Amino acid sequence: MSADTTPDIVLTLEIDDPALADRLATLLGSVAGLRLAAPGETAIATIVARDPRVMPEDIALTQRELDVLALMAEGASNKMIARQLNISVHTVKFHVGSLLDKLDATGRTDAVAHAARRGVIEL
Amino acid sequence: MSADTTPDIVLTLEIDDPALADRLATLLGSVAGLRLAAPGETAIATIVARDPRVMPEDIALTQRELDVLALMAEGASNKMIARQLNISVHTVKFHVGSLLDKLDATGRTDAVAHAARRGVIEL
DNA sequence: TGCGAAACTGGCCGGGTGGCCAGTCCTTAT
DNA sequence: ATAAGGACTGGCCACCCGGCCAGTTTCGCA
Numbered sequence: 001m002s003a004d005t006t007p008d009i010v011l012t013l014e015i016d017d018p019a020l021a022d023r024l025a026t027l028l029g030s031v032a033g034l035r036l037a038a039p040g041e042t043a044i045a046t047i048v049a050r051d052p053r054v055m056p057e058d059i060a061l062t063q064r065e066l067d068v069l070a071l072m073a074e075g076a077s078n079k080m081i082a083r084q085l086n087i088s089v090h091t092v093k094f095h096v097g098s099l100l101d102k103l104d105a106t107g108r109t110d111a112v113a114h115a116a117r118r119g120v121i122e123l
Numbered sequence: 124m125s126a127d128t129t130p131d132i133v134l135t136l137e138i139d140d141p142a143l144a145d146r147l148a149t150l151l152g153s154v155a156g157l158r159l160a161a162p163g164e165t166a167i168a169t170i171v172a173r174d175p176r177v178m179p180e181d182i183a184l185t186q187r188e189l190d191v192l193a194l195m196a197e198g199a200s201n202k203m204i205a206r207q208l209n210i211s212v213h214t215v216k217f218h219v220g221s222l223l224d225k226l227d228a229t230g231r232t233d234a235v236a237h238a239a240r241r242g243v244i245e246l
Numbered sequence: 247t248g249c250g251a252a253a254c255t256g257g258c259c260g261g262g263t264g265g266c267c268a269g270t271c272c273t274t275a276t
Numbered sequence: 277a278t279a280a281g282g283a284c285t286g287g288c289c290a291c292c293c294g295g296c297c298a299g300t301t302t303c304g305c306a
Contacts, residue, residue: 009147011170020168023156027156032150033150034150044172045171045172046170046172049167049168073232074233075228075233075236077229077262078262078264079261088286090284090286094283094285095283096263097264098282100264107198107200108232108263110198113239116239116246123246185252185253187252200292201293202292210255211255211256213255213256214255216293216295217254219294220294231293231294
């Protein structure tokens, strides 16, 4: 019955590696001031550790490609991107084409999805 | 010089609320077996707590819209989606149109990005 | 029993998209 | 000097996308 005004910090684990999840659960279980969420309970924060399987190969994108990619993720059309970056629509298409190649995507939607998955961009 | 075979679990914090980040950093700092990552160091896991800003209002999507949305996120064209779901391209466009409305998106790329942000789909 | 919502389909059309070709300029590496 | 790669631009063209119109069927709910 402490008079502590702040309740425990409730955490959830989203960890692919079972062994790591176990170690963390054990370590955190004995820390006063925080605890793991009960089933169904909504946590205030989440500990994530995804399999870094496909991560290692980070695609080498040029700065300009990253510029275009970011605007693509915002749903911008080639025309809008061209205006934003002060370049021609043709140049935008050129960069988009390069992105489709490097990201192994079939279209701009696929490119954004792939980039997000690989952590190249943040949605 | 302990003979412990397992090194510390290295964590990073990605927390919007500075106060919460502080509390967590303090709590975790005194736990043996884990520590926060040094600047530039790559962590094995990340503790995330995003502002639950737009989260509360979960968009009401029909099952069919979810089907279409999932395939859109895979970069599928309307034609491919139509074949997958055994419906006509017109029907696909119909559902895509509904998705653009509900997700307040300007195009399919934007729709997928919005859906991913709102947790409607997982990339 | 009627009414709305969801799912489905068609035609039409302007504008967007992506692929292909070719070319220039500039900077860095060999 | 001589590549080599990045950024940039143009034209051309088949195809896709999204918006508009209109229509049918099926289901559950009042």
